[in-house]
Amino acid sequence: MSKTKIPFYRNPKIRSLFVQIFVLSLVSFLIFSIYQTTVSNLIERGIQTSTSFFDDVAPFKIGFSPFLDFDLGKTTYIEVFYIGILNTILIAILGIIASTILGFIVGIVRLSPNWLASKCALVYIEVFRNVPLLLQIMFWNFAVFLATLPPPKKSIEFGFLYLNSRGLHTPIPYVEDELRFNFWIFILLMTAVGCIFLSKWAKKSFEHTGVKRPVFFYNFLIFTILATLSYLALGGPLEFDIPVLGKFNFKGGGQLPLPLFSLWFALTIYTSAFIAENVRAGISSVSTGQLEAANSIGLNRTQTINMIVIPQAMRVIIPPTISQFLNLTKNSSLAVAVGYEEIVAVWAGISLNQTGQAVIIIAMTIIVYECMSLFTSFMLNMYNRKVQITER
């Protein structure tokens, strides 16, 4: 019987090679033709795409740039770009901290044995995650805060915080004397290192002898006492600039302008609803068998929560929560609606309108977000790898 020869076009290797070359050339052709039409369109409209506008002076004002000094008539476009990035990072960090705290609280209340509390948390979650974020931002900013907050003279006070129609005034720390401050930081670092050693030793001795010491409490005590004592001994190396009500407005201190405050508020509420749901799902994912086993080997309630529930729940909670942090950062671009000066507003908005350099500006904005996204997935992968190693 003669062996029938398989024709070459039936060979999977050759076919896959052919398909890949075909798709690649198609995609390259598409990109190339888009590139060519773009170039010819730009020439037709008389737009010269170049980065030379970076060093031009930006002819508009940026009200809020706490990290870089803004000077109308001096600040260049590239500095505007940096201010935008920094402001995005600021709102991202503020939002992440607040929404994590609020999200964990709501998630735990959702699991409370108390029926009423649990239902209230459910309503909170279902209401806030099913209404568009943009609508929430506009609602809080235009319909609530702008309409109801009092003028600076009648600010609402929480301790040293003052809330009024212009924003939230906060005390800001500042360093009086570099040398004393650095010395204080050095003492704090040394104390922290000591605390870490103490807890390592406590863990080791627990593994050897089984004697559990309240080491967290000791560390907390040591750290607070030493920090306070050294602060007093050094004569207050860190001072606080507290806002004081002047004739019309507050003087001194820091200010979160109202758009930032409303954006922060809305982002926090919106994201916390998602985080609360993650927390609930994570804690309920720990099977009852685990709790029963913990009970049967005689662990008490605190031990069960600390050693059985939290480690297993965290493994489920953290990955989606990190994605929520990325979502929050991306969602901060909605600031454009209320006028907080982050990267999309000042760069892809005002700067683009002023210079007309659409290609470069949009590309740079996208690159900034892509970097943040890559950073987040890098962190996620690292976390997942760490969790996988602890698994059997």
Place this chain on the structure above:
Amino acid sequence: MNKNEVFIKLPDRPPPSSTVGIIAWTQKNLFSSTTNALTTILFFYLIYLYIPPFFDWAIFNANFSGSDRSICDANKAGACWTFIKVRFDQLLFGLYFASNPDQIWRPVVALSIFVLLLIPLVIEKTPHKKWLLIFLLTIYPIIFITLVYGGYFGIPISNTTQWGGFLLTFALAFVGIVLALPIGIILALGRRSEMPIIRALSVTYIEFWRGTPLITILFMASVMLPLFFPSGVEFDKVVRAMIGITLFQSAYTAEAVRGGLQAIDKGQSEASMALGMGYWQRNVFIILPQALKISIPSIVNTFIALFKDTSLVSIIGLLDLLNMSQTASRSLDWNGYDIEGYLFAGFIFWACCYGMSSYSQKLERKLDTEGRTE
């Protein structure tokens, strides 16, 4: 002696009154311990503080009658639903249909057909669901365009530039899901392909769109899209937004479908290969029908996110539901009643999203138990 006489089955005694009924329930769920009781009191106080005033404002003191702002101005203690009533057509169907009341049957019919198609899809026992879904995703868009856009059968054209309100929100979201689904399936297959170049291209595409916020993509679509096409090809703003949304959504759909593909056992693919099926036969007849069924909840979830995100088109100046209610509440006639506008738009968004998310949660639970019984 007859045994049956000795063991006469007595009727069950009722459970002790302390374990059933409203009092026992209250005791168990609200006052089981001191902390529990304190929590209950705290939450009752919070509800008492906020909920009755809200209902007073929104319902009992609210203004429903009249056709201009004089009534609302006279009674500031209640919400001004007169505003919503007067501007209802505009908020739901946009400026064109609000100014041509004789044409308003078109979006009403189009949306009613959608609802009529959707109801049997949600009911569990409907036969031929697959064909219904395919009808909804292929033929229905044509019906929608014929009715709402017009141009055929003597129906006057309503330009997309004049679309607005809930109709525009619906159109954007629906276009997003209809066009993104096939692209997303191709991308998901590409991402799991064994050919390195195809895989790399799919991954790049998916991660690129997923890493950027939609608002940047919409800016890009409205500023840069005209540059990408030869001069003479013109899109209006709505179509540009639709293109941006489709590109964005296809990446998310791809990830949802990929989740389904990953859940299919490798044996399925191997068995179909052993039967001599080719790549496309294998995927179209064996893998995808199973994978898509599993990924429906995640696709619905990405669709909920998209539905909420369509509100971003108001930043590039389209009059969707959010922007329409904002614009209406800032008009001279109704200036100052923006809370009512936001609440109305928010309620419609909430109702749609909550409905979809309950459906997808139900489906998830069902799929979950199916997986366990196997």
